[in-house]
Amino acid sequence: MSLHATHRDAGQVTVVDLSGRIVLxxxxxxxxxxxxxxxxxxxxxxxxxxxxxxYIDSSGIGELVSGYTAVKNQxxxxxxxxxxxxxxxxxxxxxxxxxxxxxxxxGTALRSFV
Amino acid sequence: MSxxxxxxxxxxxxxxxSVNLAEEMCLRVAEAAGFGEDDCYRIGMSVREGVINAFxxxxxxxxxxxxxxxxxxxxxxxxxHVLDEGAGFKLSDVPDPLAEENLLSTSGRGIFLMRAFMxxxxxxxxxxxGAEIVMSxxxxxxxxxxxxxxxxxxxxxxxxx
Numbered sequence: 001m002s003l004h005a006t007h008r009d010a011g012q013v014t015v016v017d018l019s020g021r022i023v024l025x026x027x028x029x030x031x032x033x034x035x036x037x038x039x040x041x042x043x044x045x046x047x048x049x050x051x052x053x054x055y056i057d058s059s060g061i062g063e064l065v066s067g068y069t070a071v072k073n074q075x076x077x078x079x080x081x082x083x084x085x086x087x088x089x090x091x092x093x094x095x096x097x098x099x100x101x102x103x104x105x106x107g108t109a110l111r112s113f114v
Numbered sequence: 115m116s117x118x119x120x121x122x123x124x125x126x127x128x129x130x131x132s133v134n135l136a137e138e139m140c141l142r143v144a145e146a147a148g149f150g151e152d153d154c155y156r157i158g159m160s161v162r163e164g165v166i167n168a169f170x171x172x173x174x175x176x177x178x179x180x181x182x183x184x185x186x187x188x189x190x191x192x193x194x195h196v197l198d199e200g201a202g203f204k205l206s207d208v209p210d211p212l213a214e215e216n217l218l219s220t221s222g223r224g225i226f227l228m229r230a231f232m233x234x235x236x237x238x239x240x241x242x243x244g245a246e247i248v249m250s251x252x253x254x255x256x257x258x259x260x261x262x263x264x265x266x267x268x269x270x271x272x273x274x275x
Contacts (some may be wrong), residue, residue: 024166025130057162058227062220069218086155093230094223095212 003027003053005034013113014043015081015106019052022060031060035067035078044076045113049106051082056090068100077101081109123184126165128173136165136183140194143185147192148254156231157192157251163224164196164247172198172244182242191233191250198244205237 003020071078079101091097103109126132140161173179182197211223229235232249240246
């Protein structure tokens with residue numbers, strides 16, 4: 001299943017709803033393009049909704065980290081919402097769970113950007 | 115090779131599509147061998163990472179080089195070989211992705227994931243002169259395979275957060 005991405009504005013925050021697999025190839029490329037596009041539009045507060053992402057490989061992890069770094073470098077913030085069990089486990093064993101701010105509730109996540 | 119061992123091999127092009135192809139093939143073998151869902155996920159991910167490693171680091175994305183994938187199904191385990199046509203590498207030279215200074219690296223987690231998800235993992239010098247990843251997972255005991263596969267390592271790795 002390829003990756004799909006749509007985004008919506010919630011005040012200053014842009015919520016990116018992702019579904020599918022973030023893996024080497026089109027999935028990682030789409031995530032990169034989406035985040036870079038938002039930064040070009042000066043949307044620097046980004047919440048990635050991963051509720052429908054059930055698979056990420058090392059390329060996808062690399063792209064998440066790359067996006068996080070790019071946003072931080074522009075004084076923005078990138079946070080994660082609704083991790084599936086597989087994705088949460090993956091972020092835990094790679095110690096990235098301690099790097100990203102992770103939320104299970106969208107309202108709480110949006111308020112955290114303030 | 116024992117007569118009980120089932121052997122399957124394929125030569126893959128050095129291209130992104132080979133990663134999915136290898137994953138799908140090994141998943142079919144794993145499912146047929148009786149692995150549960152969680153173990154199939156770990157095997158599939160490890161195959162992906164092995165082929166990504168061969169594609170990107172071993173063969174340096176050169177289309178004139180091949181990736182050689184082989185699967186042996188013995189009486190007690192599934193063994194996967196991924197061989198590239200690169201210059202080879204030493205495991206001891208691979209940076210630790212969990213080190214503080216590497217946490218925000220955008221690459222370098224594939225070897226770590228294969229080690230975490232498989233029961234045995236090593237890298238040897240292959241017949242091509244390139245690196246050959248050899249990794250295996252013990253077959254579930256007869257009748258023990260469940261939909262969420264509880265054999266082998268824990269589904270949720272223990273990790274401080």
